[in-house]
Amino acid sequence: MQLTALAMAMGLAVSATAVQAQSLNLTLSGGNPGGLWSLLGAGVDRAVQVADSSAVVTYQATGGGFANIGLLGGGRTDLGIVHDAEVQLALEGEEPFRSPITNMRAIGYMYNWAPMHFFLDRSVAEQYDIDSLDDIASSGAPIRIGINRSGNITSNIALMMFELVGVTDESLAAAGGQFVRAGANEQGELLQDGRLDMITNGIFINHSSFRAVDTNADVVLLSIPQEVIDATNERFGTGQMTIPAGSYSNQEADVNTVTLGALLAATDTLSNDEAHTLAMALIENLDEVRSVHSAMQQLSPEMLATPSLLEFHPGALQAYQEAGLSQ
Structure with a gap:
């Protein structure tokens, strides 16, 4: 009985660890093919793959930030690149949005230049x-x-x-x-x-x-x-x-x-573990994102951790705190 109970407990522990260690498999909505946001999507994907070769962030071309906020609001994408000004309109439910969209959380600030x-x-x-x-x-x-x-x-x-x-x-x-x-x-x-x-x-x-x-x-x-x-x-x-x-x-x-600035945003349904893993991959492999365009050379861990109109996803915030980038 005791051995069985111990085995069950160990089995549960192993299962929990396996779930926790599961590789990222996320979709990211950006902008037009060939544009900066599509390059950023490729950079994010490379950053997570350096951290874990089994991880993948699949880029989805869209009409841009307004469309991405709609996809995030409807839970039809895991991640989206959005302008800070678009977030402002979304949070207030102003055109082109019919009502406030409040389920978005920041993963990182990508640029403000x-x-x-x-x-x-x-x-x-x-x-x-x-x-x-x-x-x-x-x-x-x-x-x-x-x-x-x-x-x-x-x-x-x-x-x-x-x-x-x-x-x-x-x-x-x-x-x-x-x-x-x-x-x-x-x-x-x-x-x-x-x-x-x-x-x-x-x-x-x-x-x-x-x-x-x-x-x-x-x-x-x-x-x-x-x-x-x-x-x-x-x-x-x-x-x-x-x-x-x-x-x-x-x-x-x-x-x-x-x-204008641009954020990498997620929905509040993204797990803390996924958000933490993603943010840590960006912090540790930021050169993969910087390399996509000369204008991204200014991107720093401190910029990623800059507060914005969106509150940070708890998992991302934990990553920045562990890296000494946030209180």
Whole structure:
């Protein structure tokens, strides 16, 4: 009887250990194939495989952060990459979400250095004496402004920043201008072809689309009033960043602006063991993520452990505490 009981106890212990040691097998929803988020997905997968060759994080291409939040909210994916500004809207149940989505937990902050850029054709800037975003409304210039497509958070942010300085569909139309919806690369082509006067987006400094514009068009980078930055950050949970002078050909001074960040998020149904294993794999094998793109070289364990709009998954928080990255 005692031996049987002991064997049963040992069997239970072995089973529990086996479950605890089970390799990760997770799905991660990102963005368009070939984009940065798909590269980050590959980096996360490599990081967990270095830690455990049997582990796998399967990347799922989607339309981006809004779609990923919907998938997380519905429990249809294990992990998702999301912008901080998208999380803000989701937590408050604002469009495009019908109700608050509160089952998301942070695994790690991936970056917070995707600043909003506002490039204006230099001849228009000089003709109408436009140096700052708040010069546009009073200038009377017939500016055709490219903003990202609906469903991309940078278009929401750009429209608010324009509205804060009095630039709206109505004011642009009255001056003979308009907002034009177009993706990042398309905006650059339209500007170079003379079909846009201004482009906006929130991407890394010297992103390929910006380098093409800086090389093939004569543009200036507009400054942003501090009150616009502050109001936008309060609304979207974004941050502030400086684009250093000389980042672009005609940029003589530093430009302070709003910056977007991106999080690796999970649902609250992800087990503590899985979240802990994932976070530890990222901490210990961060070079696998850094290597996916030159812009990710700034990613550090401290950045991973940076608090955000989302509370950390308990398992991830435990990993950061054990690594001395969090209290």
